[in-house]
Amino acid sequence: MWSRDLNDLMAVSPGSGPSHGEVDTHACLYYNINWETEKTNQSGVERCEGEKDKRSHCYASWRNNSGTIELVKKGCWLDDFNCYNRQECVATEENPQVFFCCCEGNFCNERFTHLPDGSVNIPPPPPPSLLNLLVYSLLPITMLSMALLLAFWMYRHHKPPYGHVDINEDPGLPPPSPLVGLKPLQLLEIKARGRFGCVWKAQMMNDYVAVKIFPIQDKLSWQNERDIFIMPGMKHENILRYIAAEKRGTNLEMEFWLITEFHEKGSLTDYLKGNAVSWNDLCHIAETMACGLAYLHEDVPRCKGEGPKPAIAHRDFKSKNVMLKNDLTAVVGDFGLAVRFEPGKPPGDTHGQVGTRRYMAPEVLEGAINFQRDSFLRIDMYAMGLVLWELVSRCKAADGPVDEYMLPFEEEIGQHPSLEDLQEVVVHKKMRPVFKDCWLKHAGLEQMCETIEECWDHDAEARLSAGCVEERISQIRRLTSATTSDCLVSMVTSVTNVDLPPKESSI
Numbered sequence: 001m002w003s004r005d006l007n008d009l010m011a012v013s014p015g016s017g018p019s020h021g022e023v024d025t026h027a028c029l030y031y032n033i034n035w036e037t038e039k040t041n042q043s044g045v046e047r048c049e050g051e052k053d054k055r056s057h058c059y060a061s062w063r064n065n066s067g068t069i070e071l072v073k074k075g076c077w078l079d080d081f082n083c084y085n086r087q088e089c090v091a092t093e094e095n096p097q098v099f100f101c102c103c104e105g106n107f108c109n110e111r112f113t114h115l116p117d118g119s120v121n122i123p124p125p126p127p128p129s130l131l132n133l134l135v136y137s138l139l140p141i142t143m144l145s146m147a148l149l150l151a152f153w154m155y156r157h158h159k160p161p162y163g164h165v166d167i168n169e170d171p172g173l174p175p176p177s178p179l180v181g182l183k184p185l186q187l188l189e190i191k192a193r194g195r196f197g198c199v200w201k202a203q204m205m206n207d208y209v210a211v212k213i214f215p216i217q218d219k220l221s222w223q224n225e226r227d228i229f230i231m232p233g234m235k236h237e238n239i240l241r242y243i244a245a246e247k248r249g250t251n252l253e254m255e256f257w258l259i260t261e262f263h264e265k266g267s268l269t270d271y272l273k274g275n276a277v278s279w280n281d282l283c284h285i286a287e288t289m290a291c292g293l294a295y296l297h298e299d300v301p302r303c304k305g306e307g308p309k310p311a312i313a314h315r316d317f318k319s320k321n322v323m324l325k326n327d328l329t330a331v332v333g334d335f336g337l338a339v340r341f342e343p344g345k346p347p348g349d350t351h352g353q354v355g356t357r358r359y360m361a362p363e364v365l366e367g368a369i370n371f372q373r374d375s376f377l378r379i380d381m382y383a384m385g386l387v388l389w390e391l392v393s394r395c396k397a398a399d400g401p402v403d404e405y406m407l408p409f410e411e412e413i414g415q416h417p418s419l420e421d422l423q424e425v426v427v428h429k430k431m432r433p434v435f436k437d438c439w440l441k442h443a444g445l446e447q448m449c450e451t452i453e454e455c456w457d458h459d460a461e462a463r464l465s466a467g468c469v470e471e472r473i474s475q476i477r478r479l480t481s482a483t484t485s486d487c488l489v490s491m492v493t494s495v496t497n498v499d500l501p502p503k504e505s506s507i
Helices: 003-010 130-157 178-182 216-229 268-274 279-297 373-393 419-428 443-455 466-480 492-496
Strands: 027-032 043-047 056-065 068-078 089-091 099-103 112-114 185-194 197-204 207-215 242-248 255-261 311-313 322-324 330-332 339-341
Touching: 027 056, 043 068, 056 089, 056 112, 099 112, 185 207, 207 216, 216 242, 216 255, 268 322, 268 373, 279 311, 279 322, 279 330, 279 373, 279 443, 279 466, 311 373, 339 373, 373 443, 373 466, 443 466
Parallel strands: 089 112
Antiparallel strands: 027 043, 027 068, 056 068, 056 099, 089 099, 185 197, 197 207, 207 255, 242 255, 311 339, 322 330
């Protein structure tokens, strides 16, 4: 039982007690209906270890299934103004899907009740007097002023009680946020497996989300990806949308969860395996993909109340890490190996040979990297050249058959090449995936192939930047838009006579 824990927690020194009428909360009853799947204790006592300037509370959540109360979770809750000075755990919402209440004081969540605001009988007021009339006249103005001041103070000093999970400190990570914990999060099916774990399709309330689960040995990758996602300026149409990060389980069974938006079409690899693309689709995917990588590579100054976003190198760019929205807009994800370049700060772990072997640039394969910002961005651009080749290889615009989907270099050295195989082919022989003759007879595809060649150039400094690729594809698309999609046969002269954007526009 938890009687010993209670005695220990109540033995608080005089100097550590609450102030200004606060009720200090050191411990709450704990319960988790999903304890088996989340690998936690089912019930017990949870010690509330918040920040020094934050108040701790207890909470309880439950469902009412046709008159039967089903307890969902109990535990500690951090600094919620709605819980201040509440000695009893009372839910006031009319008819929520999940009832929720919070209170202050050790183990105050032992009992919980539901009392809607509308069910309280208010006695009729006494006959108004002159004093009452004055009070009632001034009360709305006074209350409004106090509410505005209180809202401003809370905005400046408090974190939102229902915000996303923001785990900033490595030692002693806080428990999962009730935002996700209170909303049923059900894992449905595994959609992908990778080096750092697996990605699940999950349902959270009425929305589908993607849950990337890292085992305990890959905690650093989870931490790095989470830190990249929560950086200022990382909200962009062509960057995968982040929702939350959580720690699940205990000890050696601990898992680290990263929750992002879910895209039904899956990765670009998955889509190309089952679909040939039209010329317009190819241009849209390629342009939005280049836009996402260009934004990742860009230094963005302080804007919209957020701090500046530094340049970020992806370091594992490939078609499997590009997701497709329903309209085939590309979004870039998977930042487990990404590295940021902030002015005046070291970039962190910049170990050379990281990423997926097949997409490694020549300088990575031979271990001859210049550990500078631009060098890492150019490594991404080599990989983008290979991904653009994958797109072109599945385009049905050319006057010829569309082959089955193949990975870059799969035809030359198979599906599972060794490091030595790639060094021989890419570094020593300077080979690249082959362009078919029929592609070069299509005006748009010919220009796309020229762009690809400038992305995977053996000389890293000769490669295009992501911003330049975005501009090139946009211009090629405009020049070919006058003709019917997938039937471009007579525009070679008009395209080649136009000056395309310069190579180095953003690197």
